[in-house]
Amino acid sequence: MSVGLELPENLLSINGTRLAAISAGIYSNKRDDLVLIELNQDSVTSAVFTQNLFCAAPVQIAKKNISNANPRYLLINSGNANAGTGRQGMISASDTCQALASITSCDSEQVIPFSTGVIGEDLPVDKIKRVLPELVKNLSDNNWLDAAKAIMTTDTIPKAISTEVNISGVTVNITGIAKGSGMIKPNMATMLSFIATDAYINKEIQNEILFNAINKSFNRITVDGDTSTNDACVISSTGKANNELIDRHNNDGCIAFENAITDVCSKLAQSIVRDGEGATKFISILVSEGKNTQECLNVAYKIAGSPLVKTAFTASDPNWGRILAAVGNSDIPDLNIDKVNVYLDDVCIVENGQRSVTYTELQGKEVMSQDEIKLSVKLNRGSSSEEIWTTDLSHEYITINAEYRT
């Protein structure tokens, strides 16, 4: 099940990157589960990793390698998270980097490992090593869709998007892929995303742009409120577009590029929610007229995290009492519930903390029956607003997670 998603089309190659995907027999023997992304020598890479303290071995190695060397290869496997695997997990992750480095004649610290899948099982290093030579041989600049497919776990559809942006008269290409559908909540998720662009950019600026973009995209989604041990978002810029350097002195270009990256991240993040485990609805929650960003987010996440609100969405039940109970439960001590308005799309269901006099159950039912719903809450106490994206909670979520060992 997924809401409003189609197979990605028209993905742009990124000059300076090559990709390959192969089956190493980790996820299964029937589909690809190992991806290699090659970056040119001069590329600039930034990354953000999970905030879960129980972070997987590849995350620890990846953080170290990225800070020590300029990445040339991203090596990603699905089917095994290499998390909770202790010292052996670290050795395994390093081993795969070493093996790839010796084939490609780079430093092993220039290989960045990523894993997603089952926690607590040893990484099958031999299976990976066995296919590395063929994986390297298969590198090509137009394998983005194959890569998007190979990193999937409980995802039902690959997630990828491309866009172009004009930087001072030069066209810059951006292509991003992502995976994730459960263990999804703010501060990243069981989510991997790899974005490449041929932009020429200063590294510090790129770090800032990635941080800002994630904050408005991957950190604004929740499926089940669980944060994974492995998530990462990486952006690599190859510089091959030969645009004027994006830095602080190139303000227009910098803004245009940041907007484009934010847009790519938002669409990828939304596609993760749309493919959320058991999702039957895609719900945008907009909290406005708050005193500040944090209280808007508190209210939004309290609504998005409420199993009672989520199941009401599944049932297409305009149960505004559950929504208002979630708002009242958002830990904002001085919030005056009697000033709160709630809307489903354009229908005002709650006015001044109680059912709107103009509201009819039929109006609410109509909006709730849609696949895509915008829930707006006006706090009537300030000028901040924040939007997040979430799903409902259906039988299918239980089936997936009570039957699939993730």
Added chain:
Amino acid sequence: MSVGLELPENLLSINGTRLAAISAGIYSNKRDDLVLIELNQDSVTSAVFTQNLFCAAPVQIAKKNISNANPRYLLINSGNANAGTGRQGMISASDTCQALASITSCDSEQVIPFSTGVIGEDLPVDKIKRVLPELVKNLSDNNWLDAAKAIMTTDTIPKAISTEVNISGVTVNITGIAKGSGMIKPNMATMLSFIATDAYINKEIQNEILFNAINKSFNRITVDGDTSTNDACVISSTGKANNELIDRHNNDGCIAFENAITDVCSKLAQSIVRDGEGATKFISILVSEGKNTQECLNVAYKIAGSPLVKTAFTASDPNWGRILAAVGNSDIPDLNIDKVNVYLDDVCIVENGQRSVTYTELQGKEVMSQDEIKLSVKLNRGSSSEEIWTTDLSHEYITINAEYRT
């Protein structure tokens, strides 16, 4: 469905209280849904109410009345929460108090109203008023089980318990009832509990004892992390046991009484979890060796609140990776995951942050297949420990909440 619960037996009458239950046709015409508890003139009543800012009309009236007068009557209806009903809701709640006061010749502020059920629908005041005379006529000292049944909503079984405690050579009786099974999380829940005792006690001491007892019982449970708009816990002491006054100067008696009340509250709280919506397991989560109470609770609630952990329990799947991911996600910045141990009953599944070398999947599977499971987490960084109680997340929860308008 419920885990390890049976119909309450041997409930003790409390000298100085009388009860009655009747069908007013609010929940349905087929069962009782209105309860009256009468308290003698000299009784001492303490209460704690929901912390949800969106609190129902009866909660607002109850708080006011309790602070202004000595309660003589508790009037409780199920089937309608009288929440989100604005000014009309306040008028309705007051109306029912007024009507009862004129029948019983007390002050209307001596009537404390409680409601539980659907949010956002007007309270059917006329239905309530119509049956009040008969309700008063039916008052009797042995109707505790009928009262426990009449306050149920999605509960599948009535919840009640009695105990005796010796206070300086005098036997004091305590009987408590409770309702609740969804919208259950710390800081009370969609939960009502009424406890009566014939103890003779100082009011300030009783307030303290109730606060402490709730903190160790009703505030240590979670079913779905939602907090309701209506919850309340009330204790009334009639003084009829003629024990030596329980106050600060009667230390032994005070401690014995507090222990007895805490025990009653714990058993009622646990019975709410055992009857949790869709519950197939009763799970105690003990977090020990923490630096302080708060971090133990953070870890415990993060585990209890994780849909992935909950569904693993439903599936009897010893998926320790999900448990460890929840621990790593508990917002304790300096927690060292490599020192954390996790046990299912006595089976050590995680040692020093990774799968215990002695652990076999079969051992975990055996514990997970039980109806009652103790999950212990040792943080290995201090001497604090806290225990909470929760349930799994099953298809039945979705069915109840996607089909029942609560």
